[in-house]
Amino acid sequence: MTSRIPVGISACLIGENVRFDGGHKCLAFAMDDLAPFVAFTAVCPEMAIGLPAPRPALRLVQNLHGHIALRNSKEGSTIDHTASMEAFAGQRVRQLAELCGYVVCAKSPSCGMEWVRVYASQGVQKTGVGLFTRVLQEQMPWLPVEEDGRLQDPQLRENFVARVFTLWEFNQLMRRPLTRGGLMAFHRRYKLLLLEHSQPEYWQIGPFVANMDRWPSLEAFALTYRDRLMALLRHPATRCNHTNVLMHAQGYFYLYLTRAQRSELTGLIDSYRRGLQQLLAPITLLKHYMAEYLDAWLAQQRYFEPYPEALRLRYGH
Template identity: 65%
Template sequence: MNRKIPVGISACLLGNNVRFDGGHKRCEFASVDLAPFVRYQPVCPEMAIGLPTPRPALRLTENAAGTVELCFSNGQGEPITEEMRSFSDKVIANMHHLCGYIVCAKSPSCGMERVRIYQQDNNNNRKEGVGIFTRQLMEQMPWLPVEEDGRLHDPLLRENFVERVYTLHEFNEMWRSGLTRGKLIAFHSRYKLSLLAHSQPDYRSLGRFVANIEKWDSLEAFAMEYRQRLMDLLKNNATRGNHTNVLMHVQGYFRPQLNTKQRHELTSLIENYRQGTQPLLAPMTLLKHYMSEYPDPYLSQQRYFTPYPEALRLRYGH
């Protein structure tokens, strides 16, 4: 996984002056922290359909028939809903290589959730909309990790998004190299501890699904279904409780090699993490030390310990 990962992004988040007011909404995490590891494919749907900058602001507006349209906020001109949908269909059809997408929050074209929907004849609105472009993106590629710039300020959501991006990238690379049952099963095995940290019930369910791989006539159909189930599972944020269970499970691999003092130190670090007085990095670092000292073939292949580059520092604060 040495190649840069292809990720879509709203162009304004990279600092491009494409917004309706001629400005941008540069996202520092995307444009600085994540940028060295990904290859961005920036898109501004509004400019892509021919709108200038600056331009009148757009808004989602519910008409008398109850249909949500993409309209100019000044009330002038016709809705441009169909132009946006037509563009979205065309461009998204060529985005299946992407491993993630970062969209601009609150945007009537790119917002992922809670976009304002206005009433036709007044300023009454409700935060229940999804941007036209992003809605079609998520409908056509439901497995794709999609996140808003504002939500990326949350450390848990930020780590979850990046982990999903890297997981999908590895899955896509495996698929590109030529699908076999062995490769699919080996991929699932590498992610077992990671999946446990996200959802134990879903982990068990996915395990049963993989166990029935021989019953599928089409390996591609199996891979597509597995990809969707995998990415749905990883949408669950890894919890402190689940991480603690995984850490204790890994600890068991070293009980024969560790003396009483070492076992107590490791147990204390895990308990401190469980109680919130130590970050996950603390017990993880000690476990990695024991993994190098007492190698185990199963543990050494687990993505749980290195789900993304350590340089991103995503586990430092929780």
């Protein structure tokens, strides 16, 4: 990585005092852990459409026809910000094509990704998506998007970061003269990482890549591949899938290891499968053997280093 990865973020999450109450929701993971590796583009949609801080709180309101509007939350208020928010979101998202991820503020009627309160005649339902984030996801469906609250979950955090770094490498590939060989090499590097997330989709995307030469446009293929790649990686990695990947990698060293070494590695993988060991334990031993008995295909697999080790994301798996 030659430069920091472009990632969007709700401005309140980097400590800017832009919330309706004049405060912020600084996200420690973003500022302490991610910041050394990414370049944040901070956006506060509500400030961007001209609202002050502090300001009256906003909420999503659904009318009898099902249309959802962004309004001041004061009971009976008719002040509507829907048109201005949607216009801003459409224009701003078009400027964010280079982003490799986005962290949004949970529960916000502008930025929330899920479970945002929607006020309707039949009561309040947590079924909404913030207006800005809805436009973001509609225009860039491949983009990794996560909420600050969900990033407290170790598995969701690891999944988000892995997707961000994957998209970054793919975007770097797209900036160079695009070749079939380059795309094939990219896919080869990610095979074990994809297997970690979804075995059914892993077996589907392989034939898709193999038929690359049937596409009249290599760029059209690459963009479709990107969408399928990022959709596959949205599936949470499972202990079962990790175990399959570890056992697959183990097979590369069968002829080199002594019976005792094979037994030790097999036992470590099984201990991980049963939840008695962290993922880092069998991976560390496999990486030790990879250094001693070099295999070119295995050595290039992003599975073993999908992001900088300094992020310590697999320590708790």
